[in-house]
Amino acid sequence: MDKNLLKSTAKRLNIYDEVVVKKCEEFIRLYQSKAAVKSLNNQAKIVLCLDLASQCLGRHIDKETALVLSGFKKSLYQNHLNTLEKLLGLDKILSISDVCVQLGCMLIKDDAEAILGKYQKSSNLKDMEHPQYVAAATYLACKVKKIPLDKQKLVSISRLKPSQWKELVGSFEKLGMEKEAAMQKLRVDENGEECAVDVDNLKTIAQDDEVEEYEVWKKRILAESYAALEKQKRMEH
Numbered sequence: 001m002d003k004n005l006l007k008s009t010a011k012r013l014n015i016y017d018e019v020v021v022k023k024c025e026e027f028i029r030l031y032q033s034k035a036a037v038k039s040l041n042n043q044a045k046i047v048l049c050l051d052l053a054s055q056c057l058g059r060h061i062d063k064e065t066a067l068v069l070s071g072f073k074k075s076l077y078q079n080h081l082n083t084l085e086k087l088l089g090l091d092k093i094l095s096i097s098d099v100c101v102q103l104g105c106m107l108i109k110d111d112a113e114a115i116l117g118k119y120q121k122s123s124n125l126k127d128m129e130h131p132q133y134v135a136a137a138t139y140l141a142c143k144v145k146k147i148p149l150d151k152q153k154l155v156s157i158s159r160l161k162p163s164q165w166k167e168l169v170g171s172f173e174k175l176g177m178e179k180e181a182a183m184q185k186l187r188v189d190e191n192g193e194e195c196a197v198d199v200d201n202l203k204t205i206a207q208d209d210e211v212e213e214y215e216v217w218k219k220r221i222l223a224e225s226y227a228a229l230e231k232q233k234r235m236e237h
Contacts, residue, residue, distance in 0.1 A: 003025075005042060005043065005046060006028075006046050006050075007021075009043065010024070010050060012065060012069060013061055013065055013066060015050060015054065015059070015061065017057075019057060020050070020053045020057055020059055021053075023053035023056060023057060024046070024049045024053040027049040027052055027053060027084075028045060028046065028049050030088055031049065031084065031088065040084075041071075043069060043070070044070045044072065044080070047066050047070040048080055048081055049084070051063075051081060052084065052088070052090060056090070056159055057156050057159075058156070058158070058159055058161040058162070058164065059161070060161075093129050094131040094134050094157070095134060096109055096112045096113045096116060096138060097109060098134075099112075099134050099135060099138045099154075099157060100112065100138060102153070102157070103142075103149050103150060103153065103154065105138070105149055107145065107147065108138070108142055111141040111144065111145065112137045112138045112140075112141035113137070115137040115140055115141055115172070116137035118175075119133070119136075119137065119172055122175045123171075131157055131158055132158040132165075133168075135154050135155070136165075136169050136172050137172070138154065139151070139154055140169070140172055140173075
């Protein structure tokens with residue numbers, strides 16, 4: 001791996017976050033381990049891996065500059081990006097179980113799946129394949145059960161920016177997902193014994209993340225979520 005080329009390419013793309021660069025290095029190593037794959041030159045390989053790393057971590061990348069540096073036209077660039085994503089296994093549909101295993105919180109798996117199911121039903125969303133939903137459901141389930149978790153890792157799994165993550169969690173909360181989980185006050189712990197959930201300690205999540213523009217935000221998700229919320233309010237009155 002040409003680290004000097006990686007560093008200079010990242011700089012030209014205005015990427016100074018070491019976390020993104022390290023994730024890119026990880027992708028490059030994985031790419032190079034695929035012996036049969038030799039179609040990309042070093043520059044294009046680095047640009048594409050930086051793009052995927054940025055997406056995975058919810059960071060912005062200058063697509064126009066990326067196209068120029070890669071030497072590809074837009075359609076060919078996207079084709080290579082999709083191929084690389086599949087090659088690296090990034091196109092796998094993430095499940096609640098996958099997230100719980102990564103975070104070591106299998107205890108809340110059933111709670112998270114219940115939250116996710118109710119969110120899908122309440123918001124009338126059909127496309128739930130993006131990892132943001134399982135990440136948010138897992139997060140709220142952990143909050144209800146007071147289970148500590150690596151929030152930064154969870155945000156990374158969601159592939160959202162911090163501001164987008166806040167908005168998504170807010171949409172879950174506005175539809176009453178965390179309250180729905182809290183209503184089931186008794187849970188069974190690992191030893192099969194019932195334990196009470198302290199509902200009074202549930203708080204709306206407040207972050208210090210700076211609000212950013214939504215570069216890759218799916219507007220229809222929020223629109224449908226808020227529409228479902230209004231419908232729910234009308235039914236209550």
